[in-house]
Amino acid sequence: MNALLRHKGWTYGFRTSILLYFIALIVLPILGVYYNSFSLGFGNFVDTITDPIAWKSVLLTLKLAVIATLINVLVGTVIAWVLIRYKFPGKALLNSLVDLPFALPTAVGGLMILLLLGPGSIVGELAERLGFEIVFHQPAIVIAMVFVTFPFVIRAVQPLLEELDPSEEEAAYTMGAKRSRVFLQVILPNMFPGMISGGMLAFSRALAEFGAVVLVAGNIPGRTLVSSVFIYGEVESDNPVGAAAVSILLLTLSFAILWLINVLQMRGRRA
Numbered sequence: 001m002n003a004l005l006r007h008k009g010w011t012y013g014f015r016t017s018i019l020l021y022f023i024a025l026i027v028l029p030i031l032g033v034y035y036n037s038f039s040l041g042f043g044n045f046v047d048t049i050t051d052p053i054a055w056k057s058v059l060l061t062l063k064l065a066v067i068a069t070l071i072n073v074l075v076g077t078v079i080a081w082v083l084i085r086y087k088f089p090g091k092a093l094l095n096s097l098v099d100l101p102f103a104l105p106t107a108v109g110g111l112m113i114l115l116l117l118g119p120g121s122i123v124g125e126l127a128e129r130l131g132f133e134i135v136f137h138q139p140a141i142v143i144a145m146v147f148v149t150f151p152f153v154i155r156a157v158q159p160l161l162e163e164l165d166p167s168e169e170e171a172a173y174t175m176g177a178k179r180s181r182v183f184l185q186v187i188l189p190n191m192f193p194g195m196i197s198g199g200m201l202a203f204s205r206a207l208a209e210f211g212a213v214v215l216v217a218g219n220i221p222g223r224t225l226v227s228s229v230f231i232y233g234e235v236e237s238d239n240p241v242g243a244a245a246v247s248i249l250l251l252t253l254s255f256a257i258l259w260l261i262n263v264l265q266m267r268g269r270r271a
Contacts (some may be wrong), residue, residue, distance in 0.1 A: 002108055036240060058227050064145060065144050066203065070199075072150060083098075088238045098151050105211065107214075109148060109212040118135045138224060139225060144215075144216055150193070156198030219233075227250055231247055246269050
């Protein structure tokens with residue numbers, strides 16, 4: 001009996017500690033952002049987010065994050081397919097390199113893009129001869145977002161391909177289905193939940209990217225100034241209320257995306 005009470009007490013204390021840790025690390029900072037954004041009143045909040053520079057930075061971030069997400073969904077799905085379905089030299093190394101953006105500081109990623117595609121690089125000089133520039137323009141921001149969100153779709157699709165029963169494909173081929181039809185009606189429906197959840201995570205991550213973007217964007221208001229850099233500028237200008245106002249737009253959108261991902265995953269498990 002005493003052992004049981006001690007076990008229950010230890011379990012209760014452990015759960016309480018986890019809850020307090022969660023509140024201190026996540027809930028309180030989030031509440032602090034919401035509180036600061038409305039600390040000067042709702043009217044000031046509306047004025048801040050409708051400021052042309054702030055609003056354009058949000059719209060630009062959304063647009064470029066969508067583009068980066070679509071690229072990652074397409075390319076990430078293809079890479080996941082290749083890593084699961086084919087054997088080739090260097091496959092293990094390539095599979096391990098997929099997670100490099102997770103381990104690499106994002107500022108280092110931005111520096112890599114700057115050195116590879118900047119005005120003094122071979123690619124940058126070639127682009128200038130063709131009449132366009134990459135670094136300090138929107139294409140560089142998209143590349144930075146694609147780089148930091150690269151693993152999400154791949155790691156979401158890979159397990160689904162591994163769990164796919166080969167007998168389903170074999171049965172379709174036996175019934176005379178073509179490869180394209182097998183892919184569209186058998187394989188793609190199994191990969192689709194991973195493509196959606198991985199794409200949503202990539203989109204949410206791209207919205208908040210700062211380290212890689214700030215080095216390659218140029219940060220021109222209305223053209224290359226994204227929300228994360230705008231928020232940093234507001235903090236540097238001693239305007240934390242303005243920074244918080246724009247922050248909760250991105251924060252609320254991220255919450256909505258995470259909630260939608262959980263809903264889709266729960267429905268997938270039930271199915």
